[in-house]
Amino acid sequence: MLTDAAIRRLPPKEKRYVVADDKGLYLEVRPNGGKSWKVRLYQDGRERKTTLGRYPRMSLKEARLERDRLKIEAAEGGVRSGKDGVRQSRGTFEQLCREWFETKIEPLMSARHSQTVLSRLDRIVIPALGDRTPDEITAPDVLEAMRPVERMGHNETAIRTTQIIGQVMRYGVATGKCTRDVTADMKGALTPKKVEHRPTITSPAAIGALCRAIDAAKGTPIVKAALLFHMLTAVRPGELRKAEWAEIEGDLWKIPAPKMKLRRPHVVPLSRQALEVLEKLHPITGRSPYLFPAVRNFSRPMSDMTELVALRRLGYGQDEIVPHGFRGMFSTLAYENGWPSDVVERQLAHAKGGVRAAYDHSLLLDQRRDLMQWWADWLDSRRKESLL
Incomplete structure (x- = not known):
């Protein structure tokens, strides 16, 4: 024993x-x-x-x-199941949550994603719903549990946590411990996160067409490299045009705090494709401090209008995509393909500051490396679609 x-x-x-x-x-x-x-x-x-x-x-x-x-x-027969409707277990929703986590999340997902899911279960779901049986929980119960989260302004967390509850319930249905997923009745009940939308392209086919248009673009190779690198890194336009060679360390781009919107240093993992762009670019701009200098003055970064003009020359209108739209493109496709919100938001430098942010950053770097390599490979697959 x-x-x-x-x-x-x-x-x-x-x-x-x-x-x-x-x-x-x-x-x-x-x-x-x-x-x-x-x-x-x-x-x-x-x-x-x-x-x-x-x-x-x-x-x-x-x-x-x-x-x-x-x-x-x-x-006593309390775990019997069958057509008579006797449920398989009289366990609590907390037990179902734990079993789902142990079976579907911890063995299969990254340590960071598992930690995020477990935190939401422990902080939000189980205190509010854990002591009930799964079939005692109704859609209004779930909504009531999410309202305090919304009142704190964490709308995205409320939505993601509700999705977790739905996954647990669907697992419960499959294992005979829950009758149905009540979160299916909550469509539109939660307040979505308010997002400032910039014109961008999110259709996979249209993204592939944009990649091919950039590949075939005429003119200076510096601007072409800037567009490709911007799409691959999803940074803010100002961060891109002021990027310096001294900030590139191996497969990391370390952006100092003064260049960041929130005045915090940021690290961008560079995919294999992003490094290839830099390898081709270095013989052209390596004598400048900047990756993407102004064409007529290598001692200065390129203009904040350079990328916008290049997109217009490729035939994309102001209402279709702007340089900042590369971030929305990346974010949309990452979420649609199931990447955890904390990883995506940290890659976009949206995370809150403080000691905890620095700690989280160290934990998320490996996950963000995986994310950015996935993104580069995904772009390559879209680029080649018309050639198949």
Whole structure:
């Protein structure tokens, strides 16, 4: 049988493994060091595995008590399912949330994304809804839980948290622990985040056409490189045109605080394609301090109108796309393809400041590297579509 001291000494390994306790209770240890309680139950001669919770949030003693409770419930027929409508478990919504997280999020998603989801469960969902059974929760209950979040101005968080609740409920439907996803009844109930829209292009086919138009553009290679690099990095126009060679360190572009809108230093991971743009550009502008200097004066950055004029020469009107629109293009497609909001927003330098922001930045760099390489590869795939 396990002891707390023995559990604390269990090391992570390359692959997940389990350590048995007693009477069907066991601890699963993941490569990232996470530990989860699970139990094997038998009903009508069939084995069923159930996740109880995470260690140390759920102690050894609590896990054993929950095991005993579920075994009694199983013996009494409380975990039966079938056409008579008896639900598979009389567990709480918190238990369903934990099981969903342990099964669908922690093993499959990045550590940072898992941390974000778990934080929203612990701070918002479970305090408001966790002690009810899944089928006791209604759409008005979920809306009431989200209103305090909205009142604090965190509209995007309220929307994302509701999406998490919906995912948990749909998992519950699939596993027989929930009748339906009540968040489906909440369409339009939450207030969307107010966004200042800049003209941009979000259709994949149209983005591919823009990439090909830039590739085929005539004129100075500096401006062509600026458009390509801007699309690949999604920075603000001022940050792009004032970029200096001294700020490029390996696969990172380190922008100092005075150049940033919020006066905080920012790091932009550079994809393989972005580095290729710089490699071709360096023989042309390497003698200038700026990546994209003015064509007639290499000691100064290019004009704030240069990119806009180049887009117009490619045939794109003022109401179709502006240089700032590269950010909206990137943001829209990243969200549509399921990238976590904290990763996208940090890449756009939208995050709040302070010590926590600096700490989060260090945690998010690997995820943002993945994001920017995905974005560059996605653009390449759109660029080649018409050639297939």
